[in-house]
Every structure is written in structure tokens, then in C-alpha cells.
Amino acid sequence: MKLIFILLFLTACTATVPVVQKVADSEYRIVGKLDKEEYDEIIQIVKSNPNKTISFYVSSAGGTSADLFEAMDAVNKHGKVYWYSLDHCDSACAIMALSTKHAYGQFRMHSFYRHHRHHKEASPDFNEKVLNKLDSYGYDKNRLRHMFDSVEKL
Numbered sequence: 001m002k003l004i005f006i007l008l009f010l011t012a013c014t015a016t017v018p019v020v021q022k023v024a025d026s027e028y029r030i031v032g033k034l035d036k037e038e039y040d041e042i043i044q045i046v047k048s049n050p051n052k053t054i055s056f057y058v059s060s061a062g063g064t065s066a067d068l069f070e071a072m073d074a075v076n077k078h079g080k081v082y083w084y085s086l087d088h089c090d091s092a093c094a095i096m097a098l099s100t101k102h103a104y105g106q107f108r109m110h111s112f113y114r115h116h117r118h119h120k121e122a123s124p125d126f127n128e129k130v131l132n133k134l135d136s137y138g139y140d141k142n143r144l145r146h147m148f149d150s151v152e153k154l
Contacts, residue, residue: 034063
């Protein structure tokens with residue numbers, strides 16, 4: 001009985017902690033996976049603070065790619081978004097960092113992928129879209145291409 005109570009308590013505690021948390025005026029902490037909800041929240045924060053410097057302090061192993069582009073455009077267009085990697089910022093989190101123009105810390109990338117018959121395979125078409133988006137922000141996509149070489153290795 002005690003074990004069930006402890007498990008329910010821990011589940012409730014983790015369920016109530018948002019991934020994006022405001023820590024001070026124009027400062028936010030992101031811990032966890034980036035999905036549509038987090039991308040939407042980032043977009044809302046950026047759009048509601050048009051001329052303010054906004055700082056995100058991030059620890060994330062990545063996230064989904066389906067809703068990534070709108071968030072990338074929002075932080076890039078804003079121009080005053082700072083992205084700080086606290087512990088780790090991998091995959092989709094690292095792409096968000098590149099979108100900000102002001103990224104600090106360690107960022108690790110791998111190829112975007114899709115699941116096919118119980119294994120991961122690279123998604124070259126989507127990777128090219130990401131590279132083209134970064135190219136439109138002023139990066140040389142040919143210099144970034146190596147970051148998308150492997151599905152498994154960061």
C-alpha cells in the first residue's frame with residue numbers, strides 16, 4: 001500500500017512541473033523534452049515580449065520535430081533571445097539554440113530521423129529543410145551538414 005502511495009505521489013509531482021518555467025522577469029528555465037506544447041509556449045513568450053531580451057536556461061535531450069520551424073522562426077525574428085545550455089542541449093534543443101543567434105554552452109546534434117520497422121533511419125528530406133532554414137538565418141548550411149551525419153551519435 002505504501003509503495004502505491006509513493007508511486008502516485010511521485011507521478012503527481014512530476015505531472016505538475018511544467019517543462020517551461022518562468023524564473024524571473026524575461027528569464028525562463030526549460031527542463032525536459034520539447035514538444036508542440038513547449039514550442040507554442042516559447043512562441044507565446046517571444047511574441048509577448050517584442051523588444052525585451054529573453055533568456056532561456058535549458059537542459060533538454062531534444063524533442064519532436066513536427067512543430068519546430070515556427071518556434072525557430074519566432075526566436076530568430078525576435079533577435080534578442082538568448083539560449084543557455086545548463087547541463088545538456090541535444091538535437092531539437094540544439095537547433096533552437098542555433099535559431100536564436102545568441103547560444104552559449106554545449107550543444108549536440110544528430111540527424112533527424114523517423115522510425116521504420118523498429119529501427120531509426122535518417123530523414124534526409126527533413127534534414128535538408130532544417131539546413132535550409134538555418135541557411136536562411138545566415139549560417140552556411142554546408143558547414144553544418146556534418147552535424148546531421150549520424151542518427152545515433154550526438
